[in-house]
Amino acid sequence: MSKDQSREDEGAAGPGRLPSLRLLAGFEAAARLGSVSRAAEALHLSQSAVSHQIQQLEAFVGQPLFQRVGRGIELTFAGQMLQQSVRRALDTLRRGLDRIAVYTDPGLVVLVGPAFVLHGWLQGRLERLRAVHPDIVPLLSTDEEPGQADEIDVDIVIGRQPLAMAGWEDAAWLREDWRFVAAPALAEQLAALSAERHPQQARLICLEKTRMPEAAEAALQALLPRFGIAAVYDAPQLALDAALRGHGIACLPSLALEEALADGRLCELAGYPRQPGAQWWLSRPRDTLRSEAMANLFDWLRAEGGAGR
Template sequence: MRIPSLKLLQGFEAAARHGNFSRAADELCLSQSAISHQVQQLEQQLGQPLFRRVGRGVELTVAGEVLQQSVRRALDNLQGGLGRIAGYMDPGLVVLVCPAALAQGWLQPRLAELRRALPQLSLLLSTDESARFVDEIDVDIVIADRPLQQPDVMERRWLRDGWLMAAAPELAQRLAALPPERQPSEAGLLCLEDGFTDARAGELFRAHLAGFRRVGIYDDARLLLDAALRGEGLACLPKLLAAEALADGRLQAVAGYPAVDGAQYWLARIQGQPRAAIVAEVYAWLARQTEEA
């Protein structure tokens, strides 16, 4: 069956909601005869009556009730979609995809500085790393742990992460008073599941951390950070994730462990002129962070 036009469905829905063609006409800025004609057309297309007369108004037939429920859901979905589209028309909008741990530990603390530099910015920050394809509609800038190697995209090496041993202040101070070989008797180890298979961190686990009992193994770096902040153990953390907590003293680095490189992040956006000038400005601001680092 051919789907009726939106105009007919809107007229029907208003009449069904009000139970009166005149009030539906007032709402839609039409005449009563126009609403009546729309309902008649819709009934002809569907091959069955949708209303019956009751005094000065109308009430729905069984078929009309079924149709009203479907039309109301469809119109609500459409209205919601239009509302979401409105957000994308903001001239200051920039859609940035970034790993969640990097967004929490490194980017979030710097957003106030970015907004001061670009007051018109409306940042849509996504941690959906499956949305890695840069285009001129959905994604403006991507921060990723490997090159996108996508045609028509400019990308550059960005920040380099590292692995860090850290703990909440009280625990960190107790551990600092002990040589590394005695620290496993004082605390359990918190770590990422990915750390075991990381080419660089793997040696750290096999050698320097081998004596620790693993009290918490996480597949989400944000949960690892939370456990470390709660004082639940010595944590092997990505430096960029821990950056804010180290800066404000909620975490302290524990000395005696070798410096180990972590992920190399890449910064990418569309080649040439982006969708809006502010995209290039945000990209340039992010690029400058490597120079400052």
Template structure:
């Protein structure tokens, strides 16, 4: 069976206006056409589809079953088209730089620094994407990529970026209660919330097999941002990425449990096209990110001390 020809956008937009407004005359006003022009467009569309799309009701019109089916498809297509045109317009901004960054790192480390970034690069218009399936830097869709391992793509400049670590935290009230008790008794007074992947991950498994082994697991998440929210709500102690939790720790929304080991976590890498970039702002943002990660006294400084033995 052959695919039917797609009616012209002019006919579909006239139909959508008439269907949405329930009137040919009001659709004509919206489209800056005469009522007879709208009526002619609808007639053409009905002839092309082979189905009546409207029935007369008093001085207005209402959709037939075929019209309702077509309207849903047309509105969905128009919304997609408008969204695409909006994205095209955004790409015309000369300050646009596309940065792909995992959501937890974007939320916990980069978001708190956006004011500082804006002052450092006022011409920059960053487009942040959390789509980790973007595995290439191609100067069209992705300018800079923050990844857990080097992409090893020809023609890329790749540099170590941030070293994360696993820490154990709690809401300050809960942390204060535990501070008055020996560590061996903590499991009797608190439950554990954690990220699903961290239970068996090589980096963090030592915590779950060691000092956290006696805790009842109250909640297990597959999204690190929900884990952060649960910890701040006092749902239990949490084994969490320090980079994700850094702003909450600085604000006093979370407290570090100092008796628990801090284990080295993921090493993040920064990637961009080698040599000249399509815009000087790409290189400037890349350099700013590296400098910010290496700034003395930043919240990762304490991670350079070796964690205590388990």
């Protein structure tokens, strides 16, 4: 047996047992490339070493994973099923290894919040953050309803309610409102018409009812019989994109709209009253600050929120 061949006995599969990553990597390469020799080249091993890995894995699962076809190989049904799981697992592992490299930066701060808040409110302010805190490296992660911060490595959470968890500090942050908006060309057309004629020019871009506060949903429902629906979305960012494309009138949270309204890509419609929305909160660990950068970002978010009220 050559040096690069396996010397361990994998045994058979059993409750809680997993084959070694080495065996799975050899199997995945052979399955992907359709050849033991090409897999060996890709893994910088001998052909006999990869063949032995596959044999060990087949012994572990108790059934053949490949069958010979001419000079090549193809997966059995069991092999196809295993390939799907192994590919997903290896992809997840590779992504995880890539991500942990950034954790060596002392300025890294993991911030979790809804995508539309991070995109519509925070993204446009990141240059201001860098100007006052060039050492902070925000790692932005989207979660529409963050609530398990104790189970993952999170520094700051943006949510519609306080986490109210032991060891965490909650601070009231921004209160949003919901606004009726349209793309500039459509808004200009509507401004030239009486309100009664608006339904002739546009339909409504809707969010699912569960995504809207009661007041905004009621205001939208009151308009539906006259306007009709252009489309229904389950996320504010999708509805925002539709509004930016001129697909109709949308009622969206101010935190999603701020940058688009500021740079003129959307216009708020006159005569369509704003509706009250959620009180947003910032949360962070009280006594386990990972770094000074975390405290600085928390304070900066609070100050920016106050400035944006």
